[in-house]
Amino acid sequence: MELKKEQYEQIAECFPKQRKPAKISNLDVLNAALYVMENGCKWRSLPKEYGDWHVIYVRINRWAKKGVLEKAFLRLQQLGIIKIQVNVVSLDSTCIKVHPDGMGALKKNGAQAVGRTRGGWNTKLHMVAASDRDGVIFSLSAGNRGDGPEGRTLLQQLGPADHPVYLLMDRAYEGDETRALAVELGYIPVVPPKSNRKDPWDYDKELYKQRNQVERLFRRIKRFRRIFTRYDKLDVIFLAFVFFALIVDVLM
Template identity: 65%
Template structure:
């Protein structure tokens, strides 16, 4: 979407831990998160052993959870409060999601990322790659 400062962009990220990003993608600020999340899951592909996948509530849709299960992941995401049939999830595991949020906070510490000076997506993507490398080496 467009704000006073210009067009907005969302960063979607899959991370192994608080310092290691596996893959990421950009989407327009007005687009929903779930389709991008499914694309990232498809890019990762299936896993050989069951692996916990901690997701934000924006990715809690039935399609995204089903895809995660089909690929061998164990989705750890709380249901939205208006769900008619909520499910159980590992609350202790979900608390570890803050590590990924801290990675986002460190990325936003780079002025070029939080203010999005770059007009071209390729330049913005390149700087995000650079910032993730810097964070991994710290």
């Protein structure tokens, strides 16, 4: 799996310009990162044909911390390649196992989105998706954090809807506070009530079937082993890989 030149050109302006002929082009660096993301290997295990692994690692690390891959993701949204102007979106989360290599970030980097659950150390990826190919916005939290509070934070980051949009959510988000926030922001919540609700409400069961689109999107990006398992100590690096996975999925 490799990005072609014509695919890269759609996001090329988001990457720093190389001032002189470099031994490793930006496209070559992205394809090396794609190999690492797809196979889940260590950087030093990169095949030699990709070039010096340390040069590639340093450049990806720099891009991650400067938000370059996030900029490329937003560029694809602006171009309409990632379609976000829709009438229905889905909100959900997925758990990602943290590899021992992803533990032990230095304290100077602050708390990272890693938490202990009954299944071990996990990171949660929360996402609003417009389809099974189009992510709108996402965030990370520790694996032991509740979906409701993190979902509300994500909706606040997403901001008000500029037209009526149905928001499909599972029962983890059926709390009064989450539904009230959705309505306040201009969304129409479609969420089934829990069985112990004293005053349950009706919801559109046919429309609710589309909620599996966000689950299918999780499945698509989790085919990359670097997303299926978290190997990165820092959130900013892991987030960059999630951005990159969404970019690759829509371009290819």
